[in-house]
Amino acid sequence: MESVQYHAPQSLEEAVPLLKQARQTPSRILAGGTDLLIQMRAGVKSPEMLIDIKKIPETTGFEIGADEIRLGAAVPSAVMDESPELHQQLPGVVEGMELIGSTQVQGRATPGGNLCNASPAGDGAPAMIASSGQCVVFGPNGVRTIPVEEVCTAPGRTSLADDEFIQEFRFPTPKAGQADAYLRFIPRNEMDIAVVGVAANITVDAGGICTAAKVTLGAVGPTVVIATEVAELLVGTKLDDATLEKAAEIASGLGSPISDKRGTAEFRHRIAGVLTRRVIKIAATRAGERL
Amino acid sequence: MSKAHVTTTINGDVVEYLCEPDQSMLEVLRDNLELTGTKEGCATGDCGACSVSLDGRLVCSCLVLGVEAEGKQIETIEGIADGSELHPIQQKFLENAALQCGICTPGFIVATKALLAKNPDPTEEEARYFLAGNLCRCTGYDKIIRAVLDAAAEMRGAAS
Numbered sequence: 001m002e003s004v005q006y007h008a009p010q011s012l013e014e015a016v017p018l019l020k021q022a023r024q025t026p027s028r029i030l031a032g033g034t035d036l037l038i039q040m041r042a043g044v045k046s047p048e049m050l051i052d053i054k055k056i057p058e059t060t061g062f063e064i065g066a067d068e069i070r071l072g073a074a075v076p077s078a079v080m081d082e083s084p085e086l087h088q089q090l091p092g093v094v095e096g097m098e099l100i101g102s103t104q105v106q107g108r109a110t111p112g113g114n115l116c117n118a119s120p121a122g123d124g125a126p127a128m129i130a131s132s133g134q135c136v137v138f139g140p141n142g143v144r145t146i147p148v149e150e151v152c153t154a155p156g157r158t159s160l161a162d163d164e165f166i167q168e169f170r171f172p173t174p175k176a177g178q179a180d181a182y183l184r185f186i187p188r189n190e191m192d193i194a195v196v197g198v199a200a201n202i203t204v205d206a207g208g209i210c211t212a213a214k215v216t217l218g219a220v221g222p223t224v225v226i227a228t229e230v231a232e233l234l235v236g237t238k239l240d241d242a243t244l245e246k247a248a249e250i251a252s253g254l255g256s257p258i259s260d261k262r263g264t265a266e267f268r269h270r271i272a273g274v275l276t277r278r279v280i281k282i283a284a285t286r287a288g289e290r291l
Numbered sequence: 292m293s294k295a296h297v298t299t300t301i302n303g304d305v306v307e308y309l310c311e312p313d314q315s316m317l318e319v320l321r322d323n324l325e326l327t328g329t330k331e332g333c334a335t336g337d338c339g340a341c342s343v344s345l346d347g348r349l350v351c352s353c354l355v356l357g358v359e360a361e362g363k364q365i366e367t368i369e370g371i372a373d374g375s376e377l378h379p380i381q382q383k384f385l386e387n388a389a390l391q392c393g394i395c396t397p398g399f400i401v402a403t404k405a406l407l408a409k410n411p412d413p414t415e416e417e418a419r420y421f422l423a424g425n426l427c428r429c430t431g432y433d434k435i436i437r438a439v440l441d442a443a444a445e446m447r448g449a450a451s
Contacts, residue, residue, distance in 0.1 A: 030356075033355065037353075037355075037356070038336060040313065041334065052359065101424065102425075104336065104351045107348040108350055189423075
């Protein structure tokens with residue numbers, strides 16, 4: 001690969017002139033690098049400038065507040081997985097991230113990078129969307145906040161401008177009786193790319209009635225599918241077997257999956273239903289334990 | 292294009308080097324610093340042959356840029372033995388014949404050290420999952436896993 005300029009700003013302020021330069025110079029944001037460095041080596045991406053955001057304090061660490069959870073965009077998934085507090089509050093979001101790659105990859109891979117790589121099969125995004133994540137996007141004119149689902153627009157494409165990056169995610173802290181979960185299907189035991197991934201965020205009341213739900217499907221279309229019809233079906237029910245069967249049936253009909261070496265479109269439709277049924281159960285069980 | 296000047300710590304020694312901004316840490320280790328114990332397998336982060344510890348965290352050095360090592364602590368396979376005294380993990384790999392061609396071995400040993408630092412008493416399943424990112428095309432893994440569990444037992448014995 002051609003040589004590039006490398007910059008590691010120490011603050012958001014220091015990043016501003018670099019982001020302005022990125023309007024003219026083909027640039028990429030470097031977080032964990034587990035996708036970008038491979039794409040550069042393969043010649044798929046040839047940036048002339050890399051802006052490493054890992055030294056900017058806002059992109060690192062996480063804080064769990066009473067109303068909001070802040071998660072730095074460049075926190076390695078291994079760090080997320082090692083936090084009992086994050087597992088307790090956002091188990092589905094952590095499950096999505098800790099399924100990515102090997103131990104070695106998890107030492108580097110980040111939620112911001114996973115989202116901005118914009119793979120249709122990315123494991124990070126479905127649960128981040130199901131748990132109503134917001135992205136704090138930084139640019140030379142300051143920050144703007146957008147829902148996670150507005151970042152990916154097509155495979156490999158995002159809505160971010162050349163002079164912007166995601167500094168952090170914000171999630172509403174789950175209330176009593178609310179929890180998330182993520183499940184994916186892969187043909188191997190470990191180290192593979194999702195054939196389908198499904199996330200659910202479920203709220204139940206003391207009587208076991210579902211009062212709120214959000215279900216999202218990954219790898220069944222160019223971007224994550226938000227299964228509004230499934231969520232509407234669940235609310236007001238006790239999430240009994242008949243309801244979950246119906247939810248699976250609806251989920252099986254969603255999206256526009258492709259056929260590839262990991263599975264046919266027909267198989268993806270079918271497995272989307274199975275995973276939907278299972279992941280709702282897991283999220284609902286967790287939600288019940290949080291009452 | 293100007294080279295970047297990097298100061299880092301490798302196996303406890305402060306090291307300075309010049310590198311191209313797009314050179315991987317693996318290339319810097321092998322080509323600039325002649326630390327050729329770390330191997331290149333795939334160069335795409337899939338095989339784990341280039342595993343090193345970066346600030347105490349196991350990573351593929353092919354997925355890290357040399358410039359990113361500024362101010363960091365790196366441990367490579369060359370830092371595992373204590374002089375001519377083999378580390379128990381190395382000794383158990385030899386005793387169990389847990390290597391054939393040897394290309395994956397440095398990565399496995401560095402990764403095993405990271406595993407046992409985190410979990411001194413792993414089950415076979417835990418060891419296999421943790422090491423799933425280290426590929427070996429010769430042994431079929433059984434001897435490697437035996438060596439890992441043997442080393443874990445020995446290190447627990449030495450610690451107690």
